[in-house]
Amino acid sequence: MGMSTYSAFSLFREALSGHKGWERVWRDPEPKPEYDVIVVGGGGHGLATAYYLAKNHGIHNVAVLEKGWLGGGNTGRNTTIIRSNYMIDGNTHFYEWSLKLWEGLSQDLNFNAMVSQRGQLNLVSTPAQWDAAARRGNVMRACGIDAELLSREEVRTIVPYLDYSGNARFPVLGALWQARAGTARHDAVAWGFARAADKRGVDIIQNCEVLGFARDGDAVTGVATTRGVIKAKKVGLAVAGHTGHLAEKAGLRLPIESHKLQAFVSEGIKPFIDHVIGWGAHHFYISQSDKGGLVYGGDLDGYNSYAQRGNLPIIEDVAQAACALIPSIRNLRMVRHWAGIMDMTMDGSPIIDKTPVPGLYLNGGWCYGGFKATPASGWCFAHTIARDEPHAFNAKLRFDRFRRGVHIDEKGMGPNPALH
Amino acid sequence: MLIIHCPLCGPRADKEFTYGGDANRTRPSDDADEAAWYDYVFLRDNPKGWHIEFWQHAQGCRAWLKVERHTVTHEIRKVTACRNGRNG
Numbered sequence: 001m002g003m004s005t006y007s008a009f010s011l012f013r014e015a016l017s018g019h020k021g022w023e024r025v026w027r028d029p030e031p032k033p034e035y036d037v038i039v040v041g042g043g044g045h046g047l048a049t050a051y052y053l054a055k056n057h058g059i060h061n062v063a064v065l066e067k068g069w070l071g072g073g074n075t076g077r078n079t080t081i082i083r084s085n086y087m088i089d090g091n092t093h094f095y096e097w098s099l100k101l102w103e104g105l106s107q108d109l110n111f112n113a114m115v116s117q118r119g120q121l122n123l124v125s126t127p128a129q130w131d132a133a134a135r136r137g138n139v140m141r142a143c144g145i146d147a148e149l150l151s152r153e154e155v156r157t158i159v160p161y162l163d164y165s166g167n168a169r170f171p172v173l174g175a176l177w178q179a180r181a182g183t184a185r186h187d188a189v190a191w192g193f194a195r196a197a198d199k200r201g202v203d204i205i206q207n208c209e210v211l212g213f214a215r216d217g218d219a220v221t222g223v224a225t226t227r228g229v230i231k232a233k234k235v236g237l238a239v240a241g242h243t244g245h246l247a248e249k250a251g252l253r254l255p256i257e258s259h260k261l262q263a264f265v266s267e268g269i270k271p272f273i274d275h276v277i278g279w280g281a282h283h284f285y286i287s288q289s290d291k292g293g294l295v296y297g298g299d300l301d302g303y304n305s306y307a308q309r310g311n312l313p314i315i316e317d318v319a320q321a322a323c324a325l326i327p328s329i330r331n332l333r334m335v336r337h338w339a340g341i342m343d344m345t346m347d348g349s350p351i352i353d354k355t356p357v358p359g360l361y362l363n364g365g366w367c368y369g370g371f372k373a374t375p376a377s378g379w380c381f382a383h384t385i386a387r388d389e390p391h392a393f394n395a396k397l398r399f400d401r402f403r404r405g406v407h408i409d410e411k412g413m414g415p416n417p418a419l420h
Numbered sequence: 421m422l423i424i425h426c427p428l429c430g431p432r433a434d435k436e437f438t439y440g441g442d443a444n445r446t447r448p449s450d451d452a453d454e455a456a457w458y459d460y461v462f463l464r465d466n467p468k469g470w471h472i473e474f475w476q477h478a479q480g481c482r483a484w485l486k487v488e489r490h491t492v493t494h495e496i497r498k499v500t501a502c503r504n505g506r507n508g
Contacts (some may be wrong), residue, residue, distance in 0.1 A: 043438075253459075255464070303434075304491050305492075
């Protein structure tokens, strides 16, 4: 510990001394034999959980176990979009709380998460989509969240480069606009939470894969890892993508299928796309990174998979959407594509809850919503672990909601994970 | 690209098929209790490894197939045609 605070002054001081005085950002401790809480998964969610356990609940004897390196899973594989345009009770206030935490995150962590509230346009292409966008916007405004329904001409003044011609396959009729939405630097989120948690005494242990659970009767009393058995009073899973795989080792079957979702980056160009654009006609979203590459994505590949790579049909499908919506990028080259593994739940919404196994807590089922949820997910999961009951913001994101019939089905697709 | 060897049409690209999910589940009888229906509708084994799953050759012969596919390598080792659609 003893890491210095980042400031303009520290940057200036280091600039004068050749940047030789920077300390390492978090420690690399050996695992202790026992912790109060072990969080499995060193992505944004797990690290945020550890940070808020220490900050909000005074629980500092915490370890985060990561099988690879921090943020090497879905935290480093998403398209970095943050927003809170959710309509179904249970999601709406949760995601808005997350956006509020994003707004103060860099200051709170003393680490630049590069939160950029550039605004998001959700384009509307049919009269039915217009009605749905109006309804969604009204729900958001009734809940105190910013939303504005824009006409075709208003959209045109903001993003004049879309295809507004008579030949457009799906005409742009308008958009639902959230000005406070935007992007954040995904790696910095993992690193910022890691540094801030480490400062509060949390042990961050990389290259430590959890292989199974230590049990005492029904209860989970620790984890078996590639670095030996580590005991804990409570174990929290934050391993979205692999939740089913790990929960199975604790004897749990989940309302989850693992699917892969691809993302793409074009070659870098000068500033062109100043906002986040989402398009429901063809499920497509795009923004531009600070390095200049266009970052975009679309649908899931559509079948169960744990392979972190995508297949050609979706590459073609997403490229067609990009060219149809923004004809001027037709000659840009795609330079990289990859896939992340999504926990797709039966209603498209996440789970933050206790499990039927004593001592085991679950944070997963993030579907498409994981990155934007990072701060609130950690906030609520820490509360659930510390107090043994959910926070008001995750009171509906329960494990047993499918059994009780109280789904949170934002897209209205029913128990068909590939379609959420 | 997955190549699925349809027993009726031969090797075809996955774009011609519609995914039908886990084929190991058995539909409970109509008068089964709620727990059996909850299990059938919502819970999945979701294995990391070999997975037996339904695919329909929707843009071909329209037959439902049972496909044994690896969820990490995507290798397909067995494809059979179902006699009763998604009931096997």
